[in-house]
Amino acid sequence: DPVNVFAAASLKNALDAVSEVWKAEAGKETKNTYAASSALAKQIEQGAPADVFISADLDWMDYVAEKKLIKSDTRKTLLGNQLVLVAAKDSGLKLEIKEGADLAGALARGKLAVGDVKAVPAGKYAKAALEKLGLWASVEKSLAMSENVRAALALVARGEAKLGIVYATDAKAEKEVAVAGVFPEDSHPPIVYPVAVIVSSKNADAEAFVTYLSSPKAQEIFTAQGFTILK
Amino acid sequence: MTGLSEEDWTAILLSLKVASVATLASLPVGLALAYILARFRFPGRTLLDGLIHLPLVMPPVVTGYLLLLSFGRKGPIGAFLDECCGLVFSFRWTGAALAAAVMGLPLMVRAIRLTLESQDRRLEQAAGTLGARPLFVFATVTLPLALPGILAGSILSFAKALGEFGATITFVSNIPGETQTIPAAIYTFTQVPGGDANALRLTAVSIVISLFALIASEILARRLNRQVASFS
């Protein structure tokens, strides 16, 4: 049987590639199901036939862990990501992001597109970082929150929003935007993608796949997509 | 040639199956509800009406979540149906069909109800004087006269089923080959860089399917239209 992987939607490109390599190497298959981490977590709670869960943030992995739905010994933190400030490609805008940076000035009364600061992981990180850097108050009223980080990116790419805060992985692939600045690592909680095997899984290959996710081959694919590998 | 991957085709065929089954399965239910709402006054009627509209009023994600809670493997209805009839919805294509049917139901019911309410009820009464029992009247007069509404309701429901996403992905997730319908596949594409072209291709497929369904319904409707009077 293929391994049923429930993964945050933003991992699709990378994870599909890893699955392919794994299939070629180990002869085993996975079936990858992508959705918002929140939806996946609740579905696992309701008995979804998942073997492996990869969340886009800690909160939802903690949620399933608390309900004792994952094998805690298989949990690990797989990947990291960076938070960047993006602007339209032709704006030529560059901004060093630090305490006291003039983000509001750079916005010039335009909108700052982010993921939903309560709901979407990228949004939550963005809010944490802005607060940490003391910029929150100056831009709070300018936020345009989206259902997911890709939608936020689209707003910048389409010129609707002046600036956006997204993952480096997304910024990298969108030709219409340029990275205007990178948020310091310590300005927000570590951006992590935790992974674990589900308690109810009876698939013997599940743990093997999780292990494979940390193999050099897999890591190469992840880094190529812009993810960082956490030690 | 088409630029569609095998996975795309799987999603397309699944969507067709889900939308067809959802429409057909919700037809009798929609018809019964429309009939009850159109023809009877009883306490709780407005509540029933409100209930039917719920999938429209609630965000699809909430509908999906409520479906998950009630029709999931651990939900009360889901567990019962599993036990009694071996009918499992959770994380199956049947669940996707259920979600689509529920989301399309208010549209189906309204359309049918509209034609039922605009019918000249004296025709039913005339059928009664000829000896037809109520059920026969329903089958031979009420139902045929409501066909335009049934057709319109089916088309709306089918189209909605093709596009339904929020409730489906929340209820039965997005499992390739099982619950990954076209909209779920599109969603996945939009969540990663560079997926837009794929998303648009699939969207186009949806549109073509719905156009075919529309054309078929128009042809049928034109046949029915004869019953409306006009001098010319």
Add this chain to the structure above:
Amino acid sequence: MTGLSEEDWTAILLSLKVASVATLASLPVGLALAYILARFRFPGRTLLDGLIHLPLVMPPVVTGYLLLLSFGRKGPIGAFLDECCGLVFSFRWTGAALAAAVMGLPLMVRAIRLTLESQDRRLEQAAGTLGARPLFVFATVTLPLALPGILAGSILSFAKALGEFGATITFVSNIPGETQTIPAAIYTFTQVPGGDANALRLTAVSIVISLFALIASEILARRLNRQVASFS
């Protein structure tokens, strides 16, 4: 008491405004489209019909994205409307209303079209013989006779507007007080572990609003129903 925060109330009032404006604004458009589809045969008719159904067929997110492309500040229509009439949709509640209107349009058009197609057209012709110009006939005969459909279409559109989420958040984002409607607020709650209770509270508000709308429409409809013949 109600357990509703100030932000919740903002979302509720906004949702009411958005749903009302969306319904009212789409009425004339829906009416015109329904009339054209019901009464005229022309090349491209099926295409127009298909176009109207698109918001149903496409995942809402895609609809929202297409709205962004066309009605956004940089979109061709959006730019034009901004320039000519100062009408801006992006990140405004007007955009949320536009999204809701577009999503509800297929429902509105179908309902109106159904009643238009089941009308006895000889009544319009009778009005013509009495000297009424087509526009007057439309206003005094066609329109009043289509009221049940207009009412049904409005209710469907209003309910859909209350529940619309995917297209709205994609098009105009989720800005508290400006574009954060009830569903957007609910969505936010559902994405936070433990937010379910808040989400349900807001959902209940939506349901209550829609029930009120339904009751109002039922009362109106009962008045109109007199025109259907029956012996008893």
Add this chain to the structure above:
Amino acid sequence: MIEIDVGLARANFTLAVKFTAGEGVTALFGESGAGKSTVLHLVAGLLKPDRGRIVVNGTVFTDMAAGIFLPAHRRRIGYVFQDALLFPHLSVRQNLTYGRWFTKAEPNGITLDQVTELLGIGALLDRRPTTLSGGERQRVAIGRALLASPHVLLMDEPLAALDIDRKREIIPYIQRLRDELKLPILYVSHAIEEVARLADRVILMAQGQVKSDGPPQQVLSPKAGPGDDRFARASILTTTKPSYDPDYQLTQVSHPAGAITLAGRLLPQDGPIRVVIRATDVTIALSKPRELSIRTALRGKVSAISEPLGAVVMVEVELEGGEILAAAVTRKAVDELGLGEGDQVHCLVKSVSIDDRLMAIKD
């Protein structure tokens, strides 16, 4: 046998009728809005009265006090509605045979072929009702009711939209239904001649009430006539022993007051033959005239002359044998002839003015 005693209150209209109608045709007669159609709806079970009973052929259709209300489909009625009410989604043929689903082909039943032949709708069978002319629609509605093998017929102005030739073809058939199948028939019509010829009993209605009720001789006779309309008055004479003269194609029937000549040949029928004579068709002569084209002269003596109010007075003549014949005569003629009660007179009736085709007479 139809027994009705019901009450019904509507916003603008109150109905309270009570009558019994035996076998045969009972005509409901009366002005527009009098409540004729409402009575039929009540008998058909399409309307519930506020109070009262309706019993037909011994079956209790409605009894509000006992909480009985037999649904329409169990009443075995054939209803020809005032506005046809054909099923728009069915072909003419399907409309006609709709009632057939619920009745085993009854031995006495009329067949589809007979109905299409009688009503002249053979060419319409595959058409849709919306493409029919007004009269065609009405004929299909009649056929649909007949083919349901009803035990009671309710007919609401069934012939109003038809041309005279077609009317004259259909009326004898309704008479045959009445006579052969012994169906009770409730028949609404505004045409006195139709009513006079067909009805065994006439119920005259006005404003939801029965104003007059009895055999047509009585209800349509001078004293009880509806309104002051001389054209609405007719007398009905009971005659016997028809004999046919094939040379002149005339039928003679016997009446105590003299022979009555009718044009054409009577269909074979048992029992007495009713001849309806309109008051305007009767001429009064003091002596039996000669050199006149009139064939029928009935002896009698003047029994009453109505109040001399307008231009026309009604002269009632008690014919030999006791039946009353009414004649409409100008007041001037009464004066000039010096007519008074008790005078012996001859009542002249043109045979040609008696509409034989309405009487089941065959040319």
Add this chain to the structure above:
Amino acid sequence: MIEIDVGLARANFTLAVKFTAGEGVTALFGESGAGKSTVLHLVAGLLKPDRGRIVVNGTVFTDMAAGIFLPAHRRRIGYVFQDALLFPHLSVRQNLTYGRWFTKAEPNGITLDQVTELLGIGALLDRRPTTLSGGERQRVAIGRALLASPHVLLMDEPLAALDIDRKREIIPYIQRLRDELKLPILYVSHAIEEVARLADRVILMAQGQVKSDGPPQQVLSPKAGPGDDRFARASILTTTKPSYDPDYQLTQVSHPAGAITLAGRLLPQDGPIRVVIRATDVTIALSKPRELSIRTALRGKVSAISEPLGAVVMVEVELEGGEILAAAVTRKAVDELGLGEGDQVHCLVKSVSIDDRLMAIKD
């Protein structure tokens, strides 16, 4: 003035009619399905012919060759439809006044009060059409058409659902419209008497074709009559100089062949007065009779006797002055009286059998 020359092909029916109808009432007469309503639809602009022209009062309504098709709302017609077609969402009052929106109150126009009075629908003004009886609906439909101040009236069996009293009240009004407003009126009816009294011209239709077309005298007269129906035959005499006898409430009009007595009083009108006499109402006498209640005896000589086929023959009498009067007489009477062409006869007509109320005579 209405000029029609059109063709129309339908799946089961082909229409090809050509006729001209002057001022006054033109009756369309003919069996069910003959195409009468179709002609009205064409004149109203509710139907496009395949070919042909329709010109009314000098205005080209339709000219297919020239690509002219005036829309219905610019034709200024008043159309009384065969099935009423009231607006179900409007009250009776709103239905009645619907046409008023498009016409400035015209000097000659009839008022709402007059219409409700004439049609007896005053009590219905606030009702909905679905709650009306069949006859009430039809009356409202007539009122609605009249109130639109039309320049042409199209009436499709407008009186079919009405009782006789109501009919007799409405007909004189239609005559007044004809005479005072000089409206051309196309009038479909199955009732010969209605047609005979009202029509200036009768178009007899069958199977989509005009079978006969001319003044009623001609179309409804013996030779050209519809079918073999003696009841459909009537003669029309042109009379002058009405004089009224207030004592007896009788009107006498002059005719070269003798005076004709009518019951009641003529409404004041100019010009000659048309008297319609049904063939079945004429009795032939060889000598002028006495002691008879008949008031009218017209002199003339037999000009033709129809083929002696059935029981009844038509005797045509050329009255003094040249007009023809048809009498329906049994063949036996012809033989017994020894009637032959050229014989001098007296034609007796009962005044009471002439339906004065259909003639704009007032009691």
